[in-house]
Amino acid sequence: MKLDKHNDYYDSYERRSAYRYRQNKRRKRARNQFIVIATVCVILAIAVITGICLAVAGSNSASVATPDTAATPPNSTDLTTVPVTTTASPTTTVAPTKPNTEPNESPEVNPTSPLEPIVTADGRTLDPNKPFLALTFDDGPSTEYTEKVLKILQKYNARATFFVVGSRAENNPDILKDIVNAGCQIGNHTMAHSDLTDQSSSAALAAVEDVNDIIYDATGVNCHIVRPPYGSFDDSVCSTLSAYPLILWDVDTNDWRTGRTKSDIVDCVMDNAHTAAVVLMHDIHKVTMDSVEDIVKGLTEKGYQLVTIDEVYALQGIELLGGTVHN
Ligand code: NI
Numbered sequence: 001m002k003l004d005k006h007n008d009y010y011d012s013y014e015r016r017s018a019y020r021y022r023q024n025k026r027r028k029r030a031r032n033q034f035i036v037i038a039t040v041c042v043i044l045a046i047a048v049i050t051g052i053c054l055a056v057a058g059s060n061s062a063s064v065a066t067p068d069t070a071a072t073p074p075n076s077t078d079l080t081t082v083p084v085t086t087t088a089s090p091t092t093t094v095a096p097t098k099p100n101t102e103p104n105e106s107p108e109v110n111p112t113s114p115l116e117p118i119v120t121a122d123g124r125t126l127d128p129n130k131p132f133l134a135l136t137f138d139d140g141p142s143t144e145y146t147e148k149v150l151k152i153l154q155k156y157n158a159r160a161t162f163f164v165v166g167s168r169a170e171n172n173p174d175i176l177k178d179i180v181n182a183g184c185q186i187g188n189h190t191m192a193h194s195d196l197t198d199q200s201s202s203a204a205l206a207a208v209e210d211v212n213d214i215i216y217d218a219t220g221v222n223c224h225i226v227r228p229p230y231g232s233f234d235d236s237v238c239s240t241l242s243a244y245p246l247i248l249w250d251v252d253t254n255d256w257r258t259g260r261t262k263s264d265i266v267d268c269v270m271d272n273a274h275t276a277a278v279v280l281m282h283d284i285h286k287v288t289m290d291s292v293e294d295i296v297k298g299l300t301e302k303g304y305q306l307v308t309i310d311e312v313y314a315l316q317g318i319e320l321l322g323g324t325v326h327n
Contacts, residue, residue: 115317122183124157126315131275132305134312135160135295136249137283138189138227141168141175145289150182156296158306160184162283163227163247166191166211173218180219185308187247188212188226195232201240208241225309225320233325242323247309249280250327255288265291270298276316278309278327 115128126132140146141164153160162179164186169176179186190196190207199207208226215223226244228237233246251272253265265288269279281288299306313320320326 115315118311118314120183120311124183126305126307126311128315128317130305131273131303132307132312132315133273133275133277133279133299134307134309135279135281136163136187136227136247136309137161137281137288138163139165139168139193140283141172141179142284143172143175144284145286146175146283147178148289149283149292150178150184152293152296153184153306154182155293156300156306158296158300159308159311160306161187161225161309163187163189164211164215165189165193166207166214167193169211169218170214173214176215176218180221183308185225185310186215186219186221186223187309188215188223188244190226190229193229195230196228196237196241197232197234201236204237204240208244238323238325244322245320246323246325247278247320248325248327249278251277251279253279253281253288253291255281255285255291260287262287262291262294266294266298269295270302273299273302273304276312278312 117128118126120126135158137146137149137160140162146162149160152158159182162184164176176186188208188211191210192207194207196204196207212223215221224244225247226241227247231248238246251269253268254260255265265281269291273279281291283289296306307315310320313326318326
């Protein structure tokens with residue numbers, strides 16, 4: 001009995017031990033499951049938070065970059081506005097725009113593409129497939145010679161460009177008007193014909209803009225091209241005159257040199273004439289004025305279209321860019 005009791009007791013003890021053992025085992029399993037689930041949850045939470053942080057950082061950097069990107073178009077617009085505006089001057093011709101068949105095509109004219117005839121503001125039709133060149137006259141206007149040169153040009157329905165010096169131009173507004181009325185173009189040759197590379201930026205800019213004011217007051221035309229005196233320029237000049245195309249030449253008659261004769265000048269032009277040439281002369285010398293008729297007549301007989309600076313580049317599909325040296 002005692003033994004039975006003991007056995008009973010023992011049995012019940014064993015059952016309780018087995019129960020506790022199972023309970024402990026269940027608790028341990030539950031705890032382990034909880035730890036695993038909690039660990040997974042923490043990892044997922046870290047992953048989600050990291051993802052959100054990266055997304056926020058990405059959108060922040062994009063919003064920082066936006067102003068720079070947005071600032072670019074106005075700058076480029078400013079640059080491109082110069083030549084676009086310049087082509088609207090009265091002496092300027094605007095090439096008929098070719099139908100643009102490709103929407104993504106660059107707006108710049110492709111010089112290799114076939115160019116179409118240009119109808120000028122004064123009613124001329126210029127053919128880019130026939131010879132053409134630009135005569136240019138520097139250092140005037142001259143009260144003695146410029147009007148005579150204009151008469152010869154008009155006689156042959158020819159055009160030229162006159163790069164005037166401000167100190168002469170301001171006393172001769174009527175000659176400036178006659179240049180424009182003859183369908184010719186006026187260019188800027190600075191106020192006092194000083195080397196722009198020897199001047200401060202502000203002085204160089206004033207040397208150009210003062211002449212533009214004189215030209216505008218006399219003619220109502222916004223002059224937009226500059227020929228630096230002596231053809232002298234450097235990076236600083238180009239930067240200072242970033243609004244103005246700098247126009248040089250590729251045929252130099254050397255008409256200013258002592259002893260240069262009429263036949264020297266005429267032969268120089270006729271021997272070196274080629275399509276798109278820019279010829280340098282000076283309408284302040286008698287020998288130059290004496291040479292002009294033979295030159296204009298000879299070139300016209302050879303089939304050359306004598307055009308302005310704006311036209312000579314338009315015929316080539318070349319856009320005149322501010323701060324850039326042409327020819
Ligand atoms: Ni000069």
